[in-house]
Amino acid sequence: MKLKKWFRSARAPKVYFWGAAGTLTGKPQSPTWTYTADNGIHDVGINALGDFMVAAQSISIPHKVFFFDRVGDLKWSFELDKSGHVVSISSNGDTVAVGTQEPTTAYLLDTGYSSLAPVGGVTTPINKLEMLTPYLMLVGLIAVLSAFYVVRRRKD
Secondary structure, eight states, X not given: OHHHHHHHHHOOSEEEEOTTGGGOOSSOOOOSEEEEOXXXXXXXXXXXXXXEEEEEEOSSSSEXXXXXXXXXXXXXXXXXXXXXXXXXXXXXXXXXXEEESSSOOEEEEEOSOOOSSOOSSOOOOOOHHHHHHHHHHXXXXXXXHHHHXXXXXXXX
16 A cells, blocks of 8 residues: 555656565565656556556656566556556456546456466355255155146046
């Protein structure tokens, strides 16, 4: 959160990334990689696993959004109609949302990339029998009622 505030206030011309930042201590730390934009990065976002990062350029023209992977490779950039104000990236990195300065334009972009690992929770196998049990019970109930009805009709 402090990183985003720094980018917003300073409008730095660089994007900085620190790999395994949760384990870093002390100051200053050298970034894993940097990307120098033409001018003024206004906001950055990173997905939940740290695989992808998005940055919005605010000052120079043309205004752009940049999309990076975890090693700093620029995967693509997209030109905006106005200065990028705020960016957000989905937890798996497959979607980016961008809002521009007033008058506001909103962009929703498919990145073309996605984290392979699931984000959050525990992956469990599907128990097919458990899923089918209610339907099998309904079929069994219908069969029993039908047999009961047929036997009763034959007695009469």
